[in-house]
Amino acid sequence: MQAYLPPIEDYRFLLSEVLGFDDAMGELGQETDLDLALAVLEEAGRFCADVLHPINREGDEQGSRIVDGEVRTPPGFAAAYRDFAEGGWTTLSASPDHGGQGLPFILQLWFDEMMSATNLSFGLFPGLTRGACEAIAAHASDDLKAIWLEPLVNGQWTGAMALTESGAGTDLALLKAKAAPKGDGAYAVTGTKIFISSGDHDFGGNIVHLVLARLPDAPPGVKGISLFLVPKFLPDGEGGFTVRNTMSVGALEKKMGIHAQPTCVMNYDEATGWLVGEPHRGLAAMFTMMNAERLMVGIQGLGIAGGAYQQAVAYARERLQGRSADGARGPVSIIEHADVRRMLLQVRAFVEGGRALAGWTALQLDRARSHPDAAERAQADALVALLTPVVKAGFTDFGFESAVQAQQVFGGHGYIREWGMEQFVRDARIAQIYEGTNGVQAMDLVGRKLTLGGGSVVTGFLDRIESDLAAAQAQPDAAHVAQRVQSALQRLREVTVSLHGADIHATGSAAVDYLRMFTLVSMGWMWARMAAAATTGSEQHSAKRAVARFFVDRMLPQVDALATAIAAGSEAITALADDAF
Amino acid sequence: MQAYLPPIEDYRFLLSEVLGFDDAMGELGQETDLDLALAVLEEAGRFCADVLHPINREGDEQGSRIVDGEVRTPPGFAAAYRDFAEGGWTTLSASPDHGGQGLPFILQLWFDEMMSATNLSFGLFPGLTRGACEAIAAHASDDLKAIWLEPLVNGQWTGAMALTESGAGTDLALLKAKAAPKGDGAYAVTGTKIFISSGDHDFGGNIVHLVLARLPDAPPGVKGISLFLVPKFLPDGEGGFTVRNTMSVGALEKKMGIHAQPTCVMNYDEATGWLVGEPHRGLAAMFTMMNAERLMVGIQGLGIAGGAYQQAVAYARERLQGRSADGARGPVSIIEHADVRRMLLQVRAFVEGGRALAGWTALQLDRARSHPDAAERAQADALVALLTPVVKAGFTDFGFESAVQAQQVFGGHGYIREWGMEQFVRDARIAQIYEGTNGVQAMDLVGRKLTLGGGSVVTGFLDRIESDLAAAQAQPDAAHVAQRVQSALQRLREVTVSLHGADIHATGSAAVDYLRMFTLVSMGWMWARMAAAATTGSEQHSAKRAVARFFVDRMLPQVDALATAIAAGSEAITALADDAF
Incomplete structure (x- = not known):
């Protein structure tokens, strides 16, 4: 495959000529300016191009596996994650209250675009960890926050969201996992969850699951669901986290794509956990995670489309077939043929239009979080709420269709695994399904x-x-x-x-x-x-x-x-x- | 997966109430009537449901492999092919001149629909063999026909089409394979071909490749391409075919789907072959194969959509989620939800509309072949020519989109391999690409x-x-x-x-x-x-x-x-x- 080219010049155009980035930041009293933003995006793009892109194809072929009951990720993933954390990338948009850099969300979103373009399976690890951090920050007690938040923010540990059960997907009212008070403030959580992204891995460090379950006195339906923090390793009382919790990976889901991502069936067997937020109010806490996640998922569709576009353009330039429109020259690059141009333009028109809309939405999220005026915050928050399903579903539908179009440019080669185009299609497909179809x-x-x-x-x-x-x-x-x-x-x-x-x-x-x-x-x-x-x-x-x-x-x-x-x-x-x- | 239900009642409706089958056959002087047609389709449907459907999922998981230089197909495929041939299914629409039953093409096309619905990888074996038979029947010398045609028609042997090279796909003008006269009427064919479906297998019997190559005196471009019959086993002079030709499988293509189908890279190393048709006129002979193939490929899109529809309806009935429209009942079958119905209806509207149009087109093909009036034959032939790209491309685009919609009905389960829906998507994708994108x-x-x-x-x-x-x-x-x-x-x-x-x-x-x-x-x-x-x-x-x-x-x-x-x-x-x- 061709090298990945981070779309820095397009980011520059959007920030400086379309979205009025410096003014927007000024209004929020943020110090980040255009130069800093572009410097961050350039550095982030380099990480995606140099570290994530080269391990993506092999990650698909090898996939994650289970060895002795624990997940083994494909070659290079654990090292890439350590690089990622040590480079400070997990802290980018996190709140300074918990060790984050507090950079604007638009940078996070576009970083996510580049991660998705180069390695969607990898991007899910930090993506879900951010979701977990937000839920904990917004709903957990100060005691829980003091223990669990900072190592998640700084990338020592990772997070996972354990919501779905085999009989309860879209309709969480049907979920059956249980949590019983242990008397010491903790709970014993029992149940089986499916489709748990990043449920286990071999990156080192703890894995903090946020698990939806019912308390003994829970009312039926969605009003009886609580959220629990259930870590793979429990505190040992000596400042370490070495006590293995009674939770295990039952199996890895065998999936159409994102093979490098360990999507787990998780068994919780009276696993020790702590309540996050109020009893029976788990769904609200869960939605704190889900809303940010949904914007991120939309960006996955955009990222894959952008990555696929680059490969298709390179192929269309190199591949010689047929004659020029006037019949005088041949064989010519297929990029000269109108139908090939049409396919490429369809992808590009989505990628650049979507990138701009994602950027605008991200700036609204920044306004919603930190505008000095409460009315402005409320208005921006409502706009983000309006656009969240649009970005999630609209971008992932166009993203999948774009991956298919880009694959079509390759003709028969598009169907062959080594070219990487069919992986884009298989990976893009999940984004139309998860985090709410x-x-x-x-x-x-x-x-x-x-x-x-x-x-x-x-x-x-x-x-x-x-x-x-x-x-x-x-x-x-x-x-x-x-x-x-x-x-x-x-x-x-x-x-x-x-x-x-x-x-x-x-x-x-x-x-x-x-x-x-x-x-x-x-x-x-x-x-x-x-x-x-x-x-x-x-x-x-x-x-x-x-x-x-x-x-x-x-x-x-x-x-x-x-x-x-x-x-x-x-x-x-x-x-x-x-x-x- | 659910059992496959052959759409016999829809075939009956189309034949008797829409397409006027008995009248159409009467006009052609054919003896096949509605009862016989439906009896054939019922029996064919039973074969697809009982033999092909049960081995499809495992065929995808195992795939074809190379063992000691020869292809090993997945469990059950070789036995299914012997059953298929012994049941006389290879002879269905073939001309009685070469041992065929001469049944109308519409029955062949709908049989192909059911094969594609249950096992696309398998269906390619007889499909390509039919294409080879047609090219040989139309263009080869009587000597060649006498040797090669009947065992291909009766299913003892299979055929393969070897056209594409790595630098020559859509644009065959660029192809480089060579054929040199050996002096005894045979030729030595040398070159490497890619994307060769059914290039090798373990069904027993000979494998007859039709290979495009250039003669030494060939003009450049498409006007210098000839067609050669190159068998895996050569005549041994004692009535047997035991002499191994100098051709071999270089590799199996690693593909997005149709894993059970051995798509080969084939090396011909001065392999012995015979010219089919005139020198430098190979493209015309090749198009004899391609036109019938293209209708068949369109039907693959239709078949997969129909198979995926059945699975999605069954799942939508069984899966309980959410509440009824009036809020009174819940959880209800998701088939009650308007958006699920919309997805199912989109697939069904294509499947039944496409099935009718395919049937009409097939009847035109029968008219083109056997109407007593030459003007009627010519008119029907022109209509088939007009509709061939429509059926090939239109049906495979709708077919792929339909497979994706049917997969979506399953939510997260649609992304998991064991449910079989993502295989429909991966398999359907090839039909938009091969036999001309x-x-x-x-x-x-x-x-x-x-x-x-x-x-x-x-x-x-x-x-x-x-x-x-x-x-x-x-x-x-x-x-x-x-x-x-x-x-x-x-x-x-x-x-x-x-x-x-x-x-x-x-x-x-x-x-x-x-x-x-x-x-x-x-x-x-x-x-x-x-x-x-x-x-x-x-x-x-x-x-x-x-x-x-x-x-x-x-x-x-x-x-x-x-x-x-x-x-x-x-x-x-x-x-x-x-x-x-």
């Missing part, structure tokens, strides 16, 4: 997020798009782009209104199509902003204008079809009897 | 097929659709469906006209989108015909009407978006400089 995300958008603030949050967001489009229309080169996005926005507004107060059949029938419309319009908004900012004759600006045009001319028309499908209503979906399927 | 198919449709008969072939086809839609509108229940398809047909006509005489940038930019429009409208035509035929209150007829409505309401609107994208022209695709990608 994309169907569940779409229901979240339509069922919960559209009604935030009585509908004012979504309306405010769409108004903001409209006003940016009006500004972009003033730029001659961006006018075409902005006009197309404006038409699509109008369709989105109409459908949004039509879903207001609709019954559950109607919202359920519309949800996935609606989320895709929303994603396309939101990316179109970013393309209009990028086109408006790309005013010079530089290669970068010329390319931005060309890809913006491709996006609105060739991809955005999907919005009309989706709106038409939704307008047809739910009857076509409810008509067939259950037993006639 | 789907991009190449789309260029074939736009570049060659639209101009057949000066454009009269496509116009005649679209007129035929229009007249069937007019008839369907007379049926009250079918009127809505027919009207929607009529609108889509109008868009397709407009785009078809716009592509007439367009330059290669425009056709290349439009091709893939145009092929998808064509596929959707053609399937819509079949849905209108099915809806018009489904006039009773039977469960089957009610379901047909419901799925027809889903197709036109929720899937057909894509046609508008595709037309809009094409109308935007090629500028968005040509604008970006090659080195700015």
